[in-house]
Amino acid sequence: MAVRVHELARELGVESKVVLSTLKEMGEYVKSASSTVEAPVVRRLKEEHGDRLLEQGAKKAARKAPAKKADEAPRAAEKTPESTPAAPPATPSAPTAPKPGPAPTPAPAPEAPTPAPEESQAPAPAPEAPAAAAAETTDARPGPAPTRTPGPRPGPAPAPRPGSAGGLPTGGSAGSGGPRPGPRTPAARPGNNPFSSKQGMQQDRAPRPPAAREGGAPARPGMPRPNPAMMPKQSSVTPARPGGRPGPGGRAGGPGGRPGGGAGRPGGGGGAGARPGGFSGPPGGGRPGGPGRNQRGGTQGAFGRAGGPVRRGRKSKRAKRQEFDQMQAPSIGGVRVRKGDGQVVRLARGASLTDFADKVGVDAASLVQVLFHMGEMVTATQSVNDETLQLLGEELNYDVQVVSPEDEDRELLESFSLEFGEDEGDEADLAARPPVVTVMGHVDHGKTKLLDALRKANVAAKEAGGITQSIGAYQVVTEVDGNERAITFIDTPGHEAFTAMRARGAQATDIAILVVAADDGVMPQTVEALNHAKAADVPVVVAVNKIDKEGADSTKVRGQLTEYGLVPEEYGGDTMFIDVSAKAEIGLDALLEAIVLTADAELDLRANPNQRAEGLAIEAHLDRGRGPVATVLVQRGTLRVGDSLVAGPAFGRVRAMLDEFGENIQEATPSRPALVLGLTAVPGAGDNFMVVEDDRLARQIAEKREARERNALLAKRSGRRTLEDFMSSLEKGETDELLLILKGDGAGSVEALEDSLAGIEIGDEVALRVIDRGVGAITETDVNLAAASNAVIVGYNVRPQGKATELADREGVEIKYYSVIYQAIDEIEAALKGMLKPIYEEQQLGTAEIRDLFKSSKVKGGNIAGCMVTSGSIRRNAKVRIVRDGSVVADNLDVLSLRREKDDASEVREGFECGVVVSYSDVKVGDVIEAFELVEKKRD
Numbered sequence: 001m002a003v004r005v006h007e008l009a010r011e012l013g014v015e016s017k018v019v020l021s022t023l024k025e026m027g028e029y030v031k032s033a034s035s036t037v038e039a040p041v042v043r044r045l046k047e048e049h050g051d052r053l054l055e056q057g058a059k060k061a062a063r064k065a066p067a068k069k070a071d072e073a074p075r076a077a078e079k080t081p082e083s084t085p086a087a088p089p090a091t092p093s094a095p096t097a098p099k100p101g102p103a104p105t106p107a108p109a110p111e112a113p114t115p116a117p118e119e120s121q122a123p124a125p126a127p128e129a130p131a132a133a134a135a136e137t138t139d140a141r142p143g144p145a146p147t148r149t150p151g152p153r154p155g156p157a158p159a160p161r162p163g164s165a166g167g168l169p170t171g172g173s174a175g176s177g178g179p180r181p182g183p184r185t186p187a188a189r190p191g192n193n194p195f196s197s198k199q200g201m202q203q204d205r206a207p208r209p210p211a212a213r214e215g216g217a218p219a220r221p222g223m224p225r226p227n228p229a230m231m232p233k234q235s236s237v238t239p240a241r242p243g244g245r246p247g248p249g250g251r252a253g254g255p256g257g258r259p260g261g262g263a264g265r266p267g268g269g270g271g272a273g274a275r276p277g278g279f280s281g282p283p284g285g286g287r288p289g290g291p292g293r294n295q296r297g298g299t300q301g302a303f304g305r306a307g308g309p310v311r312r313g314r315k316s317k318r319a320k321r322q323e324f325d326q327m328q329a330p331s332i333g334g335v336r337v338r339k340g341d342g343q344v345v346r347l348a349r350g351a352s353l354t355d356f357a358d359k360v361g362v363d364a365a366s367l368v369q370v371l372f373h374m375g376e377m378v379t380a381t382q383s384v385n386d387e388t389l390q391l392l393g394e395e396l397n398y399d400v401q402v403v404s405p406e407d408e409d410r411e412l413l414e415s416f417s418l419e420f421g422e423d424e425g426d427e428a429d430l431a432a433r434p435p436v437v438t439v440m441g442h443v444d445h446g447k448t449k450l451l452d453a454l455r456k457a458n459v460a461a462k463e464a465g466g467i468t469q470s471i472g473a474y475q476v477v478t479e480v481d482g483n484e485r486a487i488t489f490i491d492t493p494g495h496e497a498f499t500a501m502r503a504r505g506a507q508a509t510d511i512a513i514l515v516v517a518a519d520d521g522v523m524p525q526t527v528e529a530l531n532h533a534k535a536a537d538v539p540v541v542v543a544v545n546k547i548d549k550e551g552a553d554s555t556k557v558r559g560q561l562t563e564y565g566l567v568p569e570e571y572g573g574d575t576m577f578i579d580v581s582a583k584a585e586i587g588l589d590a591l592l593e594a595i596v597l598t599a600d601a602e603l604d605l606r607a608n609p610n611q612r613a614e615g616l617a618i619e620a621h622l623d624r625g626r627g628p629v630a631t632v633l634v635q636r637g638t639l640r641v642g643d644s645l646v647a648g649p650a651f652g653r654v655r656a657m658l659d660e661f662g663e664n665i666q667e668a669t670p671s672r673p674a675l676v677l678g679l680t681a682v683p684g685a686g687d688n689f690m691v692v693e694d695d696r697l698a699r700q701i702a703e704k705r706e707a708r709e710r711n712a713l714l715a716k717r718s719g720r721r722t723l724e725d726f727m728s729s730l731e732k733g734e735t736d737e738l739l740l741i742l743k744g745d746g747a748g749s750v751e752a753l754e755d756s757l758a759g760i761e762i763g764d765e766v767a768l769r770v771i772d773r774g775v776g777a778i779t780e781t782d783v784n785l786a787a788a789s790n791a792v793i794v795g796y797n798v799r800p801q802g803k804a805t806e807l808a809d810r811e812g813v814e815i816k817y818y819s820v821i822y823q824a825i826d827e828i829e830a831a832l833k834g835m836l837k838p839i840y841e842e843q844q845l846g847t848a849e850i851r852d853l854f855k856s857s858k859v860k861g862g863n864i865a866g867c868m869v870t871s872g873s874i875r876r877n878a879k880v881r882i883v884r885d886g887s888v889v890a891d892n893l894d895v896l897s898l899r900r901e902k903d904d905a906s907e908v909r910e911g912f913e914c915g916v917v918v919s920y921s922d923v924k925v926g927d928v929i930e931a932f933e934l935v936e937k938k939r940d
């Protein structure tokens with residue numbers, strides 16, 4: 001593939017330094033005459049400077065020719081044959097030559113090229129001039145030189161071609177040049193280029209290996225170089241190239257191509273062989289395309305070939321450019337894709353190959369192919385997961401950065417000149433805010449009970465006489481050092497919720513209360529919760545619970561936690577441990593005080609209350625009467641009724657706000673949880689919210705987020721389907737998939753449903769895939785999606801909206817409604833089982849021995865076997881097998897006819913004789929007919 005500068009120079013007939021300087025002009029790094037030059041560069045050199053160099057070479061040759069020719073020729077001759085394997089074209093020609101039979105062949109060949117193309121017919125005229133010009137080059141070319149000698153007849157030249165056998169070389173040129181000779185040596189052309197003549201460039205053609213034409217060839221040192229003038233033409237000839245076509249591969253496979261070509265040359269048949277040669281470079285290059293395909297290497301080939309008297313037009317500049325581009329691109333698994341040089345490509349999570357392709361300016365289809373070669377089947381528009389994007393990036397030498405949702409959201413907001421998460425103004429604008437607390441701990445250690453107890457202990461609640469409602473968070477007011485201090489509790493205990501929020505980039509919690517039951521001590525989830533708190537860099541207050549219980553050992557808990565780095569203050573550490581009893585309501589005030597003190601000691605909890613509100617949605621659901629409702633936690637600013645709000649993919653205007661007592665409030669300050677009404681959709685827990693200038697802006701942001709989330713979800717769901725998976729499912733027969741669209745009345749219930757569904761285990765044969773999910777009524781959009789993807793809609797506590805039912809009926813979409821999650825799971829599980837292909841079990845029915853054979857022309861199967869049923873029975877509709885001497889000679893046969901006496905029978909039992917015709921005529925006396933039935937087996 002790569003050639004050295006001096007070889008290239010020789011081929012072009014110029015001095016190495018000329019090539020060197022030209023390459024340098026082109027910006028290529030080449031040091032000396034022995035430096036190697038990659039095929040694509042060679043090609044570019046030729047395309048851009050070929051003519052000039054060849055001209056230069058020709059002049060030089062002309063000057064030296066007389067002297068040189070004499071000895072060079074012979075030299076070349078020797079070389080070609082063996083020494084230059086690289087120059088297959090030449091080589092082949094030589095051998096081939098003989099074949100043509102026409103003795104002259106060998107010799108003439110050289111000449112042939114020389115002569116003007118036009119003349120091809122009249123080879124004889126081999127013009128001197130051309131020869132001279134070529135001389136330089138020629139020297140390399142073995143073939144030509146010798147040829148000359150023998151006969152002036154160019155005619156023979158074609159002969160080599162005929163060699164099509166070896167043909168390749170010829171082939172290419174042959175197309176045009178070769179053909180010419182053809183007439184002379186008809187045999188020569190294997191019919192490859194029937195249309196040869198057309199072009200005038202024959203001269204060179206003949207000598208030139210097809211590959212050369214393509215440019216890949218140039219590398220060939222020994223190649224007979226066509227005369228300078230030829231260069232450009234060659235390309236036009238290309239089409240003629242039979243198998244040898246070094247499409248893209250040509251460049252790589254200079255050498256390889258040739259050889260292959262040799263074989264392939266002859267007609268399309270050679271295609272396969274030819275290809276590999278041409279493609280030597282890329283591993284996949286060898287792919288044996290259809291013959292026709294190989295020939296050409298490209299679509300052009302297809303066109304060129306088909307049309308009989310096809311005109312091989314010259315390649316347009318554009319075509320050449322494309323070809324060059326293609327050649328320049330490295331090949332991955334046979335696919336040519338331009339590689340990057342490590343530049344950063346930022347892609348959103350869930351981006352598709354088309355997005356990737358757009359960013360790097362390549363064809364998405366080629367990326368699909370590259371991935372295919374990497375073992376992944378992905379379509380161009382399908383969302384691809386992060387890992388795959390990164391792998392592809394590595395393969396193509398791009399630094400793919402999958403933008404995290406948070407970054408993406410930041411960018412999205414930036415595009416609207418908005419920023420989330422920063423307090424406006426300076427220090428002076430900040431005011432203290434209450435700490436936000438999450439309760440975590442091991443199962444059954446009393447988290448819920450503690451939250452309830454604290455809620456009841458709420459001073460404010462006591463004063464107001466209010467009963468707190470669960471809106472996802474509540475505030476408690478306590479007295480510390482005579483000051484009323486508020487604390488906000490997030491009402492969802494457990495670190496899962498905490499972590500889930502963190503995973504979304506939301507950190508609502510300032511302090512974590514780690515509940516440890518004094519009678520149980522530190523348990524696995526205690527440690528897990530602790531680690532989550534540490535990871536989030538959230539200070540911990542330990543509530544040693546259930547101290548009212550017998551066997552409670554709060555000291556032990558302190559000791560245990562010390563091992564995990566939580567050293568109680570009383571032991572000299574900085575973690576406050578409070579003994580409490582959620583049940584007996586002991587130590588609750590102390591716990592509240594500890595929270596306030598820890599906040600004061602370790603945290604600077606301040607926020608600017610005088611700005612547009614920002615914060616997090618901590619809980620949201622669809623309320624039948626009130627529509628989407630979301631509990632938001634204001635983190636900074638003040639949220640007011642009437643504000644335009646965007647919360648994740650939901651937006652709207654705050655119609656009303658309620659506190660944890662169900663009371664209407666007009667505003668919510670930092671750390672205040674509030675139930676917001678007025679959103680158009682249900683945001684997710686952990687989604688951030690912010691007040692923006694107007695509804696329009698809120699809508700725009702929400703819409704962009706929604707689109708993004710959908711993509712990300714698709715990417716996550718689509719998973720990677722590897723080739724292996726694909727193959728194995730192919731082996732197993734089609735994999736069936738039950739597609740579902742889940743709609744529910746709350747984000748929690750939908751998630752719960754989806755999680756439960758994910759837990760259904762049916763095996764590999766059928767799969768369950770949730771293609772979309774959402775909160776709210778079943779809409780026409782859902783139905784359309786279901787119709788398009790053949791999915792079933794599952795509505796959990798929701799009903800269809802508008803004309804959704806009508807549309808579903810029309811489209812044949814099934815909508816299942818459930819209000820009990822287990823019922824939904826049971827039914828879906830049953831449906832999945834129903835999709836399983838039945839398992840059949842063989843059940844033996846009986847055996848019969850063939851005692852005699854009767855021929856009957858009336859019987860379709862030929863022989864009627866006279867049998868004695870020796871066990872069980874033989875049934876007309878049974879399956880049978882023939883057993884001879886203990887071996888099964890034919891299996892799974894049908895009973896074509898079963899007769900008892902002269903009547904048709906549906907069953908003949910043991911001990912009776914019968915006449916049987918089976919769908920196997922070669923039965924013999926003594927064979928045993930074994931009858932069996934395939935019975936569907938129940939799955940468990």
Ligand SMILES: Nc1nc2c(ncn2[C@@H]2O[C@H](COP(=O)(O)OP(=O)(O)OP(=O)(O)O)[C@@H](O)[C@H]2O)c(=O)[nH]1
Nearest residue numbers: 442443444445446447448449545546549581582583
């Ligand atoms: N004796 C006693 N029992 C308690 C105390 N706190 C909680 N319990 C009991 O412990 C059991 C578990 O309490 P929960 O509050 O449900 O515990 P949890 O940590 O929220 O449990 P999960 O939600 O399953 O993780 C209940 O039966 C409570 O009544 C306490 O201080 N003393």
